[in-house]
Amino acid sequence: MVGQVIFIIILLAAAYLFGKNADKIRRNILLGRDVDRSDNSAARWKIMAKVALGQTKMVKRPVAAVMHFFIYVGFVIINLEVLEIVIDGIFGSHRIFAKPLGSLYGLLIGGFEILALLVLVSCVVFLARRNIIKLKRFSGTEMTAWPKSDANYILFIEILLMTAFLTMNAADHKLQLLHFGHYAAAGSFPVSDLLGPLLPANATTLATIERGCWWFHIIGILAFLNYLPYSKHFHILLAFPNVYYSNLxxxxxxxxxxxxxxEVKAMLDPSFVPEATEVSRFGAKDVTDLTWKNLMEAYTCTECGRCTSVCPANITGKLLSPRKIMMDTRDRLNEVGNNMDKHGKDYTDNKTLLDNYITREELWACTTCNACVEACPVNINPLEIITEMRRYVVMEESQAPASLNNMFGNVENNGAPWKYSQADRFNWAEKE
Structure with a gap:
């Protein structure tokens, strides 16, 4: 009973803390302007099934796609086993699903073990790619100590959790063979059997190892859950809704x-009666000027660097990195949220996303080619944030680069970006 009470307390505390932190993120996202993404639900379900569930955009990089698929499937399926652990922890049972599922239980446990091994291998490969091979897209000015450490922490945590899971099963199986205590024969252990010879033969010691790994595994999962709101890996939860609300x-x-x-319609048609619209600012200067979808994308970004690796501006040495745009947006949004928690919702820190986080040089380096949008595995759109901030600079501050100001003047005077008047447009044809 003592163990059950301790487990229930830990479970409730973990659920409360996660709910509290997740609600803060929800609150932060809703600081953005409203945008309607409720249309065409059939198309949205289809794109979510294709991109988020099917991971079709991952396959452009086959090695990463295969490894990520193993971790993705392992995360989803192995966590079904967590349901059994939670029930066992609450009621003091042991492998409660073994009896009702019969032979199917053995197939499930065997499948979980194979997936756990694949997850282990994938995590090791990803660690090597980041820390030994040092792929270029995992570096950049925005990839400071914390983003790099965050990625490594998650991989190490997953390795430890899968190792604990397999060790627990190995000890459990040996105890089953010894007919020790309540360890009745249940399950199939194709992978953990290989660890059996490494474990001691003493039943009491085995039981201690099995219980220790059981507690480490479930507490590790609950700790991992509460780490997510502070990590880029919150995309585990936001990827599906983010893709569902994609711009169609x-x-x-x-x-x-x-x-x-x-205003334009009124100029063209004096009889036009405009609908009432509330305008606080043209474009975006700070995160609260962006839409809630832009802010959701900031929390969904996993910093994989695919967007930056295909950005022509970044490739040619410009300052722009689409990944940094998303990371800066998230960092600023967290800062705004923390200020609200500490000082109230009306507090102003005299900082903005523009200039304090994202420079104008970055904004104007963008060619609006949409390469970053196409490359993102979960349909994040850094370009929307860039264009909204450009819109603010042009329409609120009138501080566009000189080359653009020349174009604006030509459009206003000549009806085209070029310096030639409308009457002279076909002069080239006459010369031929």
């Missing part, structure tokens, strides 16, 4: 500001 419009199609559209 063609890539590169810019959104219009309703108030500006109304």
């Amino acid at each position: 419009e063609p890539k590169g199609e810019f959104s219009n500001t309703a108030s500006v559209t109304n």
Whole structure:
């Protein structure tokens, strides 16, 4: 009973802490402007099944895709076994599903073990890619000590959890063969059997190892759950809704500001009566000027660097990194949220996403080619944040680069980006 009480207390505390931190993230996301992404639910379910569940955009990098698939499937399926552990912890039972599932239980445990081994191998490969091979896309000015450590922490945690799981099963199986205590024959152990010779033969010691690994495994999972809100790996939970709420419009199609559209329509048609629109700011200067979807994307970003690795501006040595845009947005949003918690919702720290986090040089280096949008495995769109901040710089501050100001002047005077008047546009044809 003491063990059960301790387990229930730990479980409830972990659930409470996770709920509290997850609610803060939800609150932060909802600081963004409203945008309607509830249309065409059939298309949204389809794209979520294809991109988030099927991981179709991962396959462009086959090695990473295969390794990630093992971890992804392992995470989903092995955690079904956590349900049994939780029930056992609450009621003091042991392998409670073994009897009702019969021979199917052996197949499940055997499958879990094979997946656990694949997860182990994949984590080792990913650690090698980051720390030994040192792939270029895992580096960059934004990849400071914490982002690099965060990635390694997660991989080490997964290795420890899978090792504890297999060791627990190995000790459990040996205890079953010894007919020790309540360890009745249950399950199939194709992988952990290989660890059997490494374990002691004494039943009492084996029971201690089995219980120790059981506690380490479940407490490790609960600790991992509460680490997620502080980590880039929160994408485990946000990837599916983020893909579901993807922008279904063609890539590169810019959104219009309703108030500006109304002004243009009124100029063209004096009889036009515009709808009432509330305008606080053109474009985005800080995170609260972005939409909730932009802010959700910031928390969904896993810092994989695929966007930056295909960005032509970054490739040619420009300052822009789409990954940094998302990381800066998340960091600023966390700062705004923390300020609200400490000082209240009306507190102003005189800092903004523009200039304090993202420089203007970064914004104007973007070619709006959508390569970053196409490369993201979970349909994150850094370009929307860039264009909204550009819109602020142009429409609120009138501080576009000189080359753009020349173009704006030409559009205003000549109806085209070029310096030639409309009457002279076909002069080239006459010269031929």
